[in-house]
Amino acid sequence: MSRKSIRQAINEALALEMRRDARVVVMGEDISGGMGAPGEQDAWGGPLGVTKGLMPEFGRERVLDTPISESAFIGAAAGAAATGLRPVAELMFVDFMGVCFDQIFNQAAKFRYMFGGKAVTPLVVRTMYGAGLSAASQHSQCLYPIFTHIPGLKVVLPSSAYEAKGLLIQAIRDDDPVIFFEHKAMYDEEEEVPDEAYTIPFGEANLTREGDDVTIVAFGRMVQFANQAADKLEKDGISCTVVDPRTTSPLDEDTIIEMAEETGRVVIVDEASPRCNMATDVSALITQNAFGALKAPIKMVTPPHTPVPFAADLERAYIPSPEKIEAAVREVAAA
Amino acid sequence: MSDTIHPIVMPKWGMAMTEGMVIAWHVEPGGTVEAGDEIADIETAKITNVFESPVAGTLRRLVAPTDEMVPVGALLAVVADDAVGDADLDAYVTEFQANFVPEDADDGGPEPEYVEAGGRRLRYLKMGGGGTPVVFIHGFGGDLNSWMFNQPALSEDRATYAIDLPGHGGSTKDVGEADAEEMARAVVDFLDVLNIEKAHLAGHSFGGAASLVLALRHPGRVASVTALCTTGLGDDINMDFINGFIGGKRRKDLKPVLELLVADPSLISRDMINDVLKFKRLDGAEAALTAIRDTVFAGGRQTGSLRSRLGELRMPCQVIWGRDDRIIPAHHAEGLPNGVAVHILEGAGHMAHMEKSNEVNRLLEAMASV
Numbered sequence: 001m002s003r004k005s006i007r008q009a010i011n012e013a014l015a016l017e018m019r020r021d022a023r024v025v026v027m028g029e030d031i032s033g034g035m036g037a038p039g040e041q042d043a044w045g046g047p048l049g050v051t052k053g054l055m056p057e058f059g060r061e062r063v064l065d066t067p068i069s070e071s072a073f074i075g076a077a078a079g080a081a082a083t084g085l086r087p088v089a090e091l092m093f094v095d096f097m098g099v100c101f102d103q104i105f106n107q108a109a110k111f112r113y114m115f116g117g118k119a120v121t122p123l124v125v126r127t128m129y130g131a132g133l134s135a136a137s138q139h140s141q142c143l144y145p146i147f148t149h150i151p152g153l154k155v156v157l158p159s160s161a162y163e164a165k166g167l168l169i170q171a172i173r174d175d176d177p178v179i180f181f182e183h184k185a186m187y188d189e190e191e192e193v194p195d196e197a198y199t200i201p202f203g204e205a206n207l208t209r210e211g212d213d214v215t216i217v218a219f220g221r222m223v224q225f226a227n228q229a230a231d232k233l234e235k236d237g238i239s240c241t242v243v244d245p246r247t248t249s250p251l252d253e254d255t256i257i258e259m260a261e262e263t264g265r266v267v268i269v270d271e272a273s274p275r276c277n278m279a280t281d282v283s284a285l286i287t288q289n290a291f292g293a294l295k296a297p298i299k300m301v302t303p304p305h306t307p308v309p310f311a312a313d314l315e316r317a318y319i320p321s322p323e324k325i326e327a328a329v330r331e332v333a334a335a
Numbered sequence: 336m337s338d339t340i341h342p343i344v345m346p347k348w349g350m351a352m353t354e355g356m357v358i359a360w361h362v363e364p365g366g367t368v369e370a371g372d373e374i375a376d377i378e379t380a381k382i383t384n385v386f387e388s389p390v391a392g393t394l395r396r397l398v399a400p401t402d403e404m405v406p407v408g409a410l411l412a413v414v415a416d417d418a419v420g421d422a423d424l425d426a427y428v429t430e431f432q433a434n435f436v437p438e439d440a441d442d443g444g445p446e447p448e449y450v451e452a453g454g455r456r457l458r459y460l461k462m463g464g465g466g467t468p469v470v471f472i473h474g475f476g477g478d479l480n481s482w483m484f485n486q487p488a489l490s491e492d493r494a495t496y497a498i499d500l501p502g503h504g505g506s507t508k509d510v511g512e513a514d515a516e517e518m519a520r521a522v523v524d525f526l527d528v529l530n531i532e533k534a535h536l537a538g539h540s541f542g543g544a545a546s547l548v549l550a551l552r553h554p555g556r557v558a559s560v561t562a563l564c565t566t567g568l569g570d571d572i573n574m575d576f577i578n579g580f581i582g583g584k585r586r587k588d589l590k591p592v593l594e595l596l597v598a599d600p601s602l603i604s605r606d607m608i609n610d611v612l613k614f615k616r617l618d619g620a621e622a623a624l625t626a627i628r629d630t631v632f633a634g635g636r637q638t639g640s641l642r643s644r645l646g647e648l649r650m651p652c653q654v655i656w657g658r659d660d661r662i663i664p665a666h667h668a669e670g671l672p673n674g675v676a677v678h679i680l681e682g683a684g685h686m687a688h689m690e691k692s693n694e695v696n697r698l699l700e701a702m703a704s705v
Binding site: 002192196 | 351446505584585586605613616617618
């Protein structure tokens, strides 16, 4: 056990599973770097260095640098999964889903259903999401609500290094296609992470704070912001429960409803664009199942309905912040 | 009379502790304290514990407000003789506060180490140095952190080692025969590799039985043995706890199970539950626990009683139990051979070494100082 960054936790999860199971392969653009060219090999290890070191240990047979064609290699990964491998494909930015979505939502997501339950598709697509690095509107989106919308896909949003490792190992061992979202602004965040392999089950929310006054449901990076807001509010006498659903599909509806009922006051924090996102989805879930327990209208903290701005100041204003969460909680607590 | 000013600072209980909170003071400013007097209740993320004064004198200033988190090492109070003037006290507090730097979270004292022993990788935490060491052996489902309130206190005058048994904590999850004999063998392997010729053993629950087995098999290696709330002295075992511990996958399932461990259920914090969940998620942990259950508690009763053999022990031996133990009843401490000292602690459950750490530490210290 030692402190590890999310980058290290993900790298360790991949290495452990590749050692454990020869069927696990990783593939993607520049996940090693240098394939087919003379000169330095494994120079990249992925655009942010997450997969560095895997190629020297496992070789080119299992660490595949692919051409810049998402439709080709995501499709190849889906096919490999259906025929016996357990591929972990890296879709560099989730914003690139447009060119490979058919392979994901019409193919991989449907195999088990359309082949009468006889086919399994143990595919993991790791992908970067989220704003905060001033990477502009084609490299900063969240888009997980779109994947959550598709039956047959599992969708994972880890909120810390410990969570990332356990959820990724679970994803690799899962027999269904899993879309694993990594927030690009979180790779350096550290915490204690065991050296050994462990799994965190899907569809089980985690309570990162427990309080009596307001329930905050937050996703991915927003869990940390919600924790910060909760810790600040605690000092002012407003105690919050923070629910991290961990996976948006499957979604731990029971825990969300139960926690909403406990306080009767709910704030939902979602970095995805505000229409048809997880905040609207969870809001509907709570109003349908716990309306009688609500003491105040549900409040959603989301970005505005606009592309992610490139300018750093505008991007900061766009992202839901701990301050915005705090303000929303105060409003709901006072209502 | 002395003009020495003694700072009372936030203690560090366990590796993970970085901050704590005074819940209540048991002494008013101006009151006299003796070393060892209970002066405050301190809450950490893990558990609430009674804090004993390390020094004697008059409690002149309460510096830390109650119900506020402060870092480890922060000034809580100042003890000094009445001869010390108020101005000197104020100057002392001002200077302390001006120079106080909370310890770096990355540099929080001793870190666990690993050793290859008997074909296994064993994790352990060493503290202190010299003397005849004390080796702490946790129970079923526990790990070296079980001793967070005991190991630092015992480490002042000697080396101490808290180990993770096979199947537990950060150690290899292969439990072999999955009984107390196997655990004792693993501890002997550990002693061999670390060149520890002879040690005082402190074992809790299943680790208590491992300590007793080790003392019976290798009397020359054991200076004394303390078995707390131990298995191996009777038939009864709370299988609701054992099965609930193995089967509980979620916090809300585990909470009532873990509450069986202590006399006061409010001691079970969310961090403790999370730590258990984190352990149980490790590859091989559930299989290891299941194997131990099916061997040691086969048919819902304890197997392999050591009771009839305790009389063979020639080294000092004591048995400590929490009166309200709901996992293994305290009456298992009755009718032991004369040479075995028995201490029943009121107001404590199965985790007596955490619940009544100060009493247990005194008993352990007495044993280790012989």
